[in-house]
Amino acid sequence: MTFTLVKAFTGVLPLTYHSCANLMFHLRDHRYFIGLPVFIAFIWFGSLLAMLLTWLTSGRPKYESQEGHMAYISDVGASFLKPLFVVACCITGFGFFLCLIVERLLRHTGRLVPEMRRRERVLGILAVVGAFIAMWGLILLSGFDTLHYTTPHGLFLLLFMLGVALSAIFTVIEYRWIAQDHPRMLQLRRAYIAKAIIAGTLILLAIAFWITMFCAPDVGGVIEWVIALGFTMYLLTFWYDLRMAKPTQQLAVDREAITKEGAGELDQRKPMTVD
Numbered sequence: 001m002t003f004t005l006v007k008a009f010t011g012v013l014p015l016t017y018h019s020c021a022n023l024m025f026h027l028r029d030h031r032y033f034i035g036l037p038v039f040i041a042f043i044w045f046g047s048l049l050a051m052l053l054t055w056l057t058s059g060r061p062k063y064e065s066q067e068g069h070m071a072y073i074s075d076v077g078a079s080f081l082k083p084l085f086v087v088a089c090c091i092t093g094f095g096f097f098l099c100l101i102v103e104r105l106l107r108h109t110g111r112l113v114p115e116m117r118r119r120e121r122v123l124g125i126l127a128v129v130g131a132f133i134a135m136w137g138l139i140l141l142s143g144f145d146t147l148h149y150t151t152p153h154g155l156f157l158l159l160f161m162l163g164v165a166l167s168a169i170f171t172v173i174e175y176r177w178i179a180q181d182h183p184r185m186l187q188l189r190r191a192y193i194a195k196a197i198i199a200g201t202l203i204l205l206a207i208a209f210w211i212t213m214f215c216a217p218d219v220g221g222v223i224e225w226v227i228a229l230g231f232t233m234y235l236l237t238f239w240y241d242l243r244m245a246k247p248t249q250q251l252a253v254d255r256e257a258i259t260k261e262g263a264g265e266l267d268q269r270k271p272m273t274v275d
Contacts, residue, residue, distance in 0.1 A: 033102060033106065033242040033243075033245050034239055034242050034243055036095065036098065036099060036102065036238075036242070037095075037099050037235050037236060037237075037238035037239045037242065038236070038239050039095070040091065040092055040095035040096065040099070040235055041232045041235040041236050041239075043088055043091045043092060043095075044088060044091075044092040044231065044232055044235065045229065045232040047084055047085070047087075047088030048073070048088070048225075048228055048229055049229075050081075050084065051073065051076045051077065051081055051084065051085065052076070052225065054076070054081060055071050055076050063075040063076070063078065063079055063147075064078075064147055065078050065145075065146045065147040065150075067217050068217035068218040068221060069218050070217070070218040070219075070220075070221030070222060071221060072146070072220075072221045072224055073085075073224055073225065073228055074141075074145065074146035074153060074157070075146065075147075077142060077145060077146075078145035078146050078147040078148075082142075082145060085142050086142040086143060088142075089138045089139055089141070089142035090138075090139050090142070092138060092235075093134065093135035093136070093137075093138035093139045093160075094135055094139075095235075096131055096134060096135060096138075096164075096235065097128070097131045097132055097134070097135040099131075099235070099238040099242075100127055100128045100131040100167065100171075101128060102242065103238065103241060103242065104124055104125075104128060106242070106245050107124070111245045112241075112242075112244060112245055113178055113188060113244070117177070119177065120174050120177050120178055123170045123171075123173055123174035123177070124170075124171075124174050126166070126170040127166075127167045127168075127170040127171040127174060128167075129166075129167075130163050130164070130165075130166035130167030130168075130169075130170060131163065131164075131167045132163070133159060133162065133163030133166070133167075134159075134160050134161075134162075134163025134164045134167060135163070136159070136163075137156045137157070137158075137159030137160030137161075137162075137163050138156075138160045140152075140156040140159075141153050141156035141157050141159075141160060144156060161206050164202075164231070164234075165199070165202075165203050165206070168195060168199035168202075168203075168234065169199070171192075171195060172192050172195050172196045172199060175188055175191055175192030175195065176192050179192060187240075187244055188244075190240075191237065191240055191241055191244075194237055194240070195234070195237050198230070198233050198234045198237065199234060201230065202227055202230055202231065202234065205223055205226060205227045205230070206227060208223055209223040209224055209227060
């Protein structure tokens with residue numbers, strides 16, 4: 001029974017992956033890809049801005065879960081704005097994971113610059129796994145609010161930050177190695193440099209956040225808002241990545257050129273025969 005289920009699952013999984021890959025190949029309009037990270041970034045930034053402005057315009061009230069003078073995102077999210085916070089976290093978490101999946105499928109179909117080595121594929125998969133961890137961390141921390149579930153909320157927050165950090169590190173290294181195999185692709189260099197700068201800054205701020213959260217709560221609250229709003233910039237880097245996706249017509253031309261080039265190299269390598 002177990003063997004039959006495993007066999008059925010392993011048979012369906014490649015079929016599903018290739019079906020999604022074929023769908024990505026035939027979608028010609030770039031807006032399907034470019035609009036995804038922009039929409040996610042808009043939802044995330046807009047929700048956080050609404051929460052921050054609500055707290056400021058309400059006279060900076062001290063919430064029940066709040067310790068210092070500065071309200072944390074979790075404090076505002078545990079108030080009457082919890083529905084907004086939960087919806088924003090669910091959309092952002094799933095959208096962040098979906099961006100990595102779309103990028104992987106587009107790279108698999110050749111609409112983005114493909115990997116040349118196994119190590120790059122492994123890094124790409126690890127980046128998706130990191131995004132998957134971050135997604136569940138963000139979703140769960142919004143549901144388990146800091147007022148009623150203080151310890152689980154802190155653990156899920158840590159899980160979210162670790163997931164994003166791991167995903168960013170693996171993505172930057174993957175892009176760096178792909179850029180080495182394609183030295184003419186200046187866009188790839190710009191992509192991984194931008195990701196490295198933004199992700200590196202956010203990771204350093206996250207370390208400072210965990211330190212100041214215990215010794216200087218007000219400073220930690222300010223840093224948390226900066227990190228959360230800065231995460232919007234990291235989401236928008238995927239807009240730049242997916243922007244490089246080729247239309248199916250251009251991809252067909254590129255594949256034909258590569259095929260002819262490969263055929264020419266094979267002809268040159270054929271030994272000459274003497275009649």
